[in-house]
Amino acid sequence: xxxxxxxxxxxxxxxxxxxxxxxxxxxxxxxxxxxxxxxxxxxxxxxxxxxxxxxxxxxxxxxxxxxxxxxxxxxxxxxxxxxxxxxxxxxxxxxxxxxxxxxxxxxxxxxxxxxxxxxxxxxxxxxxxxxxxxxxxxxxxxxxxxxxxxxxxxxxxxxxxxxxxxxxxxxxxxxxxxxxxxxxxxxxxxxxxxxxxxxxxxxxxxxxxxxxxxxxxxxxxxxxxxxxxxxxxxxxxxxxxxxxxxxxxxxxxxxxxxxxxxxxxxxxxxxxxxxxxxxxxxxxxxxxxxxxxxxxxxxxxxxxxxxxxxxxxxxxxxxxxxxxxxxxxxxxxxxxxxxxxxxxxxxxx
Amino acid sequence: xxxxxxxxxxxxxxxxxxxxxxxxxxxxxxxxxxxxxxxxxxxxxxxxxxxxxxxxxxxxxxxxxxxxxxxxxxxxxxxxxxxxxxxxxxxxxxxxxxxxxxxxxxxxxxxxxxxxxxxxxxxxxxxxxxxxxxxxxxxxxxxxxxxxxxxxxxxxxxxxxxxxxxxxxxxxxxxxxxxxxxxxxxxxxxxxxxxxxxxxxxxxxxxxxxxxxxxxxxxxxxxxxxxxxxxxxxxxxxxxxxxxxxxxxxxxxxxxxxxxxxxxxxxxxxxxxxxxxxxxxxxxxxxxxxxxxxxxxxxxxxxxxxxxxxxxxxxxxxxxxxxxxxxxxxxxxxxxxxxxxxxxxxxxxxxxxxxxxxxxxxxxxxxxxxxxxxxxxxxxxxxxxxxxxxxxxxxxxxxxxxxxxxxxxxxxxxxxxxxxxxxxxxxxxxxxxxxxxxxxxxxxxxxxxxxxxxxxxxxxxxxxxxxxxxxxxxxxxxxxxxxxxxxxxxxxxxxxxxxxxxxxxxxx
Numbered sequence: 001x002x003x004x005x006x007x008x009x010x011x012x013x014x015x016x017x018x019x020x021x022x023x024x025x026x027x028x029x030x031x032x033x034x035x036x037x038x039x040x041x042x043x044x045x046x047x048x049x050x051x052x053x054x055x056x057x058x059x060x061x062x063x064x065x066x067x068x069x070x071x072x073x074x075x076x077x078x079x080x081x082x083x084x085x086x087x088x089x090x091x092x093x094x095x096x097x098x099x100x101x102x103x104x105x106x107x108x109x110x111x112x113x114x115x116x117x118x119x120x121x122x123x124x125x126x127x128x129x130x131x132x133x134x135x136x137x138x139x140x141x142x143x144x145x146x147x148x149x150x151x152x153x154x155x156x157x158x159x160x161x162x163x164x165x166x167x168x169x170x171x172x173x174x175x176x177x178x179x180x181x182x183x184x185x186x187x188x189x190x191x192x193x194x195x196x197x198x199x200x201x202x203x204x205x206x207x208x209x210x211x212x213x214x215x216x217x218x219x220x221x222x223x224x225x226x227x228x229x230x231x232x233x234x235x236x237x238x239x240x241x242x243x244x245x246x247x248x249x250x251x252x253x254x255x256x257x258x259x260x261x262x263x264x265x266x267x268x269x270x271x272x273x274x275x276x277x278x279x280x281x282x283x284x285x286x287x288x289x290x291x292x293x294x295x296x297x298x299x300x301x302x303x304x305x306x307x308x309x310x311x312x313x314x315x316x317x318x319x320x321x322x323x324x325x326x327x328x329x330x331x332x333x334x335x336x337x338x339x340x341x342x343x344x345x346x347x348x349x
Numbered sequence: 350x351x352x353x354x355x356x357x358x359x360x361x362x363x364x365x366x367x368x369x370x371x372x373x374x375x376x377x378x379x380x381x382x383x384x385x386x387x388x389x390x391x392x393x394x395x396x397x398x399x400x401x402x403x404x405x406x407x408x409x410x411x412x413x414x415x416x417x418x419x420x421x422x423x424x425x426x427x428x429x430x431x432x433x434x435x436x437x438x439x440x441x442x443x444x445x446x447x448x449x450x451x452x453x454x455x456x457x458x459x460x461x462x463x464x465x466x467x468x469x470x471x472x473x474x475x476x477x478x479x480x481x482x483x484x485x486x487x488x489x490x491x492x493x494x495x496x497x498x499x500x501x502x503x504x505x506x507x508x509x510x511x512x513x514x515x516x517x518x519x520x521x522x523x524x525x526x527x528x529x530x531x532x533x534x535x536x537x538x539x540x541x542x543x544x545x546x547x548x549x550x551x552x553x554x555x556x557x558x559x560x561x562x563x564x565x566x567x568x569x570x571x572x573x574x575x576x577x578x579x580x581x582x583x584x585x586x587x588x589x590x591x592x593x594x595x596x597x598x599x600x601x602x603x604x605x606x607x608x609x610x611x612x613x614x615x616x617x618x619x620x621x622x623x624x625x626x627x628x629x630x631x632x633x634x635x636x637x638x639x640x641x642x643x644x645x646x647x648x649x650x651x652x653x654x655x656x657x658x659x660x661x662x663x664x665x666x667x668x669x670x671x672x673x674x675x676x677x678x679x680x681x682x683x684x685x686x687x688x689x690x691x692x693x694x695x696x697x698x699x700x701x702x703x704x705x706x707x708x709x710x711x712x713x714x715x716x717x718x719x720x721x722x723x724x725x726x727x728x729x730x731x732x733x734x735x736x737x738x739x740x741x742x743x744x745x746x747x748x749x750x751x752x753x754x755x756x757x758x759x760x761x762x763x764x765x766x767x768x769x770x771x772x773x774x775x776x777x778x779x780x781x782x783x784x785x786x787x788x789x790x791x792x793x794x795x796x797x798x799x800x801x802x803x804x805x806x807x808x809x810x811x812x813x814x815x816x817x818x819x820x821x822x823x824x825x826x827x828x829x830x831x832x833x834x835x836x837x838x839x840x841x842x843x844x845x846x847x848x849x850x851x852x853x854x855x856x857x
Contacts, residue, residue, distance in 0.1 A: 004363070216720070218713050225704065228695040235652065235690040236704035237673035
């Protein structure tokens, strides 16, 4: 068995293969559900209902998708330039820390000034966190997979230190959490009484912005060129290291927005359980979206729906909600396989 | 003459491409058959089928009258087929002896009978005139010697049929002649040889019979005696071929001047290179590959900073160089490796042709690229240079080598460059594309550009260049006028004649 490169990629294949692959992933998960003694159809039905069956469910899914859009965009931007940023989690917390430091009363400004300022400062914090590994990569050739990954743990311990120290809420009954952000820093709810907040709008706008950068700007062109063939990019006079540095600023900034929007839009304060691995799940989202910025929005909503739906399903059907992890993982693997098969064909000898 | 090898009706398809179309060919004992064809004609596919790397869709192979199991390199080896690849498959850090016996020893044996192996290699070397020190480490051998090791390796495995894939690509003309003598000696001793090449002169010099492939079909099979170059060229290409001609032209002012350039990178070095390029003049650089030509190209391209010496453009001394500064100074750069450096295969034609100019006002404003303009530019190059591709949005990696080279030409010639640096611009191209590239270089010369042509193809150098320099171990000879130099003279210089041996200076 071997792989042969395809001469062309018919559009039909590019659409059909991912659809077939997601269907196969569904079949596989259905089989697992059967093993746990439930009916696959009813379980999938419950997941769909839990994710989108009511206004409440739908808004809950979109709320959960918001940070995933940001971290998914961060991964997509970096991966396009083959900057392997595994540190979305650290950059997310950097944005969250900045929001908690500046948004809890240090700057008594009106919303119209404070919120844009927080956005910019959070992005700078995330950009800074990713700049360090990127500098080590371009200057000394240090593998950024290792450094960005390890920075995640450093950052979480750093946040823990802050929450036990300077940022600790004096009226928090001893819990490791920061003070609540002041009301001027809170992102407005999109619909009164629901948890869905303005962060979702910012996330979708960010996806469009990244899409425009990617398609229209010289920077987007440079990032793609560097990602596809750094040697040829360098030969053509594209400043490879500078492009990687700019990529890091953008990617780190986007991941930090996830932290900002969770603190200012949803939780209200900085806690150690702010992110249940949004930074890592963002990588899955980006890969599912084939690194396309608008695809990231769809993929983030899909992944969020599976998680939210599976939570609801497990309460009523008794199948462990871990099935959500399996579903997302199976979808990812089959999606990646499908993409490979649009580029190569399998030959049995 | 009894046939030792018979290929019958070999057909191989890759998707829609018919790489081998019903090819039948036989090889007699003690015969040297040339397999001639352009790149992509199907020579390598046919040999890979013979050697078991590919599986033929149809057809069969017989060795000494016995059918050969398809798709098994091991069976091919056991049947006595030996292949000497264009790119050597030797382990650099092992000795000649180790390289030759590698893979022939029994797996479950703790000791190997090196004494017997040594004796056998000595005997083979004596019998076939391939003397070599079995204890030498391969890394220290010259390219010609490494090829000898490759051939010995095949003989050691009792090869009766030797396949040589473009064996002269890495040799000086003198080494090639020596190789042909060796091959004839093999044939006298009953070995049969398939000699793959796209160089007509070599086929005429080395072979007794020639088989010509064109677009996967065997279009001719004839004795070499009585054949002429032009006849073979026409059969190979399928139409009359007109050689490129250069007209006399008085050289203009000095455009680019290199003054004592020295730099070292890995095993390659430049050792005090001085050269003046004048407008309207082609200077050729000859040399066995790895003698500093690529380093020289990289310095002029702006990829490598010289450690010592300087470069001037139109009399102005250049400071630190970069690819961007080279482009800004009007240096058109045709890199040696189209795939690795010249183009970005996963991007479109449009994206590739603007890669050196996307930041200029021509294609972008305030950081946004004007894709409509870029597409028009791409369409114009496709039309002007007759690039065969579905359109400006086509992915470059799907184009043929010749069409890729046309894109690069279109990109770098767009701004009427004052210097053209062409590093192996026709390597791997078919005859039609080669002529096209030559014409473009000569057109640039007529416009008054200074052209530096680095090539390992001496015929190409002598047909295009006004003057030829030879590089040897990082040094460069004085330019020789084309009129009073010959291929054999260049060959001697490529082997180091006439160069000072001053390695000691760099021993630090």
